[in-house]
Amino acid sequence: MQQNEVDAVRSVLTRDLSTPPQIPASAMVQATTLMAGGRLHRYGELPEGEHSSVAQLEMAFAALLGATYAIGVNSCGCALFLSLVAAGVKPGDPVLMNAFTLAPVPGAVAHAGARPILVDITEDYVIDLDDLAAKAQASGARHLLLSHMRGHIGDMDQLAAFCTARGIALIEDCAHTLGADWNGTPTGRFGVAGCFSFQSYKHVNGGEGGMIVTDDEDLAARAILLSGSYMLYRQNGARPADEVFERWRYTSPNMSMRLSNLVAALVLPQLPLLPERAAIWNGLHDRLAGRLRRLNGLRLPLRSPAEHYVQSSIQFEAPGLDPERMAAFASSCAARGVFLKWFGADEPRGFTSQSQHWRYIENVEAPPRARRILRHLFDMRLPLTLTLAECDTVADIIGECLADLPAA
Numbered sequence: 270m271q272q273n274e275v276d277a278v279r280s281v282l283t284r285d286l287s288t289p290p291q292i293p294a295s296a297m298v299q300a301t302t303l304m305a306g307g308r309l310h311r312y313g314e315l316p317e318g319e320h321s322s323v324a325q326l327e328m329a330f331a332a333l334l335g336a337t338y339a340i341g342v343n344s345c346g347c348a349l350f351l352s353l354v355a356a357g358v359k360p361g362d363p364v365l366m367n368a369f370t371l372a373p374v375p376g377a378v379a380h381a382g383a384r385p386i387l388v389d390i391t392e393d394y395v396i397d398l399d400d401l402a403a404k405a406q407a408s409g410a411r412h413l414l415l416s417h418m419r420g421h422i423g424d425m426d427q428l429a430a431f432c433t434a435r436g437i438a439l440i441e442d443c444a445h446t447l448g449a450d451w452n453g454t455p456t457g458r459f460g461v462a463g464c465f466s467f468q469s470y471k472h473v474n475g476g477e478g479g480m481i482v483t484d485d486e487d488l489a490a491r492a493i494l495l496s497g498s499y500m501l502y503r504q505n506g507a508r509p510a511d512e513v514f515e516r517w518r519y520t521s522p523n524m525s526m527r528l529s530n531l532v533a534a535l536v537l538p539q540l541p542l543l544p545e546r547a548a549i550w551n552g553l554h555d556r557l558a559g560r561l562r563r564l565n566g567l568r569l570p571l572r573s574p575a576e577h578y579v580q581s582s583i584q585f586e587a588p589g590l591d592p593e594r595m596a597a598f599a600s601s602c603a604a605r606g607v608f609l610k611w612f613g614a615d616e617p618r619g620f621t622s623q624s625q626h627w628r629y630i631e632n633v634e635a636p637p638r639a640r641r642i643l644r645h646l647f648d649m650r651l652p653l654t655l656t657l658a659e660c661d662t663v664a665d666i667i668g669e670c671l672a673d674l675p676a677a
């Protein structure tokens with residue numbers, strides 16, 4: 270082909286990458302029935318033996334994760350906050366967290382009045398156990414808030430063993446790992462609590478909402494009371510026995526972070542769809558990852574065979590590019606319909622975030638490896654409606670935009 274013919278067939282992606290998972294018809298029916306009855310608030314006078322939509326979701330969620338208790342709340346950020354407080358974090362306490370995470374995570378630590386201690390990540394985007402050991406030692410922290418950021422799961426056997434040996438309570442942020450596991454154990458089940466999100470861009474779409482899972486009866490009772498159960502906690506779907514609440518009911522403030530029945534009605538029928546959605550997302554991710562790995566100048570993280578991810582987005586680095594060319598690369602991809610989020614932008618934009626933008630933290634400077642990786646990191650959402658052929662188009666566009674960059 271002549272150069273002008275190549276130009277003439279330059280492909281453009283027409284798929285809207287920002288499309289969230291659709292609400293299934295069965296969920297719309299449940300939501301409509303609920304609205305007709307008006308009982309959108311999870312607590313109230315219920316006929317004997319009847320369970321609210323939130324209580325039903327709590328039972329289903331506990332069963333799905335193999336957890337004893339599940340507590341519906343109004344967001345994953347609040348699930349993280351409530352888990353920290355219910356696990357005993359006090360104002361001023363240091364809380365360890367991996368530096369590759371989203372703004373609601375240091376936000377949850379700040380909400381608890383605690384101090385985030387940023388831990389470095391490995392070349393493969395998961396928490397660095399050596400830096401974790403060093404920061405745990407130096408800070409004396411008793412809590413680790415671990416994000417499986419963008420679906421990347423580290424070696425959870427090693428991490429859980431480390432936390433047990435050091436007496437560190439592990440709280441997992443599973444906003445991007447509902448349906449994922451490490452070596453057969455679902456994420457959210459390795460520490461004292463796991464937190465999940467029902468925000469539209471996670472794996473089940475309720476608009477807003479979150480869930481805490483735990484086997485710890487005191488943590489569960491405290492989280493339920495703090496979440497704003499009034500003295501109606503007996504209506505919770507997966508809760509500890511009454512006597513556990515007796516220990517906490519006079520000392521736990523009501524913080525009004527409840528989940529709405531309407532959200533639960535939308536989410537519950539989506540739980541059985543998780544395996545199907547995971548297969549679609551991983552098919553798209555693996556197709557695109559396979560193509561991107563072949564491009565010169567890009568790096569993708571290595572994944573362990575023990576990690577069973579649900580990859581609803583894809584991340585890659587362009588390690589050789591300077592900031593000017595990274596910005597040019599992102600804008601030429603965008604001009605062809607491929608909207609990449611660049612974590613390294615000077616100003617925080619959209620959903621991307623890096624610690625330098627969280628200036629309320631004492632030591633906002635990210636540790637060195639996280640800094641370098643985030644500076645070169647690109648992120649793209651994989652909507653369920655994307656096709657494998659469109660993944661190839663995306664890879665072509667990315668490859669061509671890279672090749673077209675001026676030399677350094």
Ligand SMILES: *Cc1c(COP(=O)(O)O)cnc(C)c1O
Pocket residue numbers: 344345346347370371373374416417418419442444445465466467468477478479
């Ligand atoms: C989305 C997200 C959260 C927060 O979830 P919300 O339900 O929006 O509060 C926390 N951590 C990570 C890694 C996320 O992606």
